[in-house]
Amino acid sequence: MDIRADVLLIALGAALVTVVPRVVPLVFLSRIELPRVLKVWLGYVPVAVLGALLAAELFLSGGKPVPLAANAALLAIVPAIAVAARFGSIIGAVLAGVAAMALLRALGA
């Protein structure tokens, strides 16, 4: 049961910065409205962060760009997106993506 020091640090730090926004409004701001600008801004955070994460996963490897011609991930992501769009299933999309990647690697991509 090994826990690396930096992973422990991240777990504690991430837990702290997560619990504060969860707790503070319920405890202190019972009757105060958040400013509209902040609400609108927060509404775009999920799309922005997921776009940033997905692009980093697809186009980078070890911080370096992957040559487009050798990028199997760009092909394997297509069935995952299709399954998510058609069926709204996260599990289904993951299985489709993993199966597509396994197939591409078996074919030598």
Place this chain on the structure above:
Amino acid sequence: MTPLAAPAPAGFAAGARAGLPVVLGYLSIGFAAGVVQRASGLSLAEVMLMSLLLYAGSAQFVVASMLAAASPPLAVIATVFFVNLRHLLLSAALAPWFARVPAWKNALIGAQLTDETFVVALNGLQKGVQARPAWMAGLNLSAYAAWATANLAGALAGGLVGHTRALGFDFALPAMFAALLVLQFVAQANRWRALAVTLVASALSVAVAVMIPGNWNIIIATVAGATLGAALELWTSAPTSS
């Protein structure tokens, strides 16, 4: 709200029953999350540490992804902060219902707030369930237990498979991000703005990673993308809406 003649049951057991859809959802997504975290190099103990302390699906994927890219802890924590900042909204939306509840109980209720439990809680409250801490505890603890159990099962299964690249398991993480992004798109009122935000955040994420050392690309791209989206929305709707 009209006062109901016979108020819906609002005890711990009723809260746990209300949480059943969340439990079912978490059992499947949590299993996938466990597999994904193992595949990105976290040990079984580390997966459970994240599951029990952090207890936030998308943030756990972010941690897994950034750790695999050897990001510095401060960059990971800062990114998680922005990813989870949306809980401010959920917590603020629940606050008026629990205005008469003691602060320490509200703190416990808030500490386990998630997107899914929020939806179930608000739905129940709007349908006349009394805002009682015991009901929230039943909902929160059943969801928390399901998440931890599913993470554990997924981490165990992922450990059996190991790091076999040939099986494509390392691709579970990008596939999950893509699926979550698609679901976010479906929920957005204006798809064009969402598309603009996604494209700008994606391009910045890659460009910053290549040009600036230190793995700050996710956080810079997220803040820039959300600011663009908010600016577009406020700019186009400024004169009329309040």
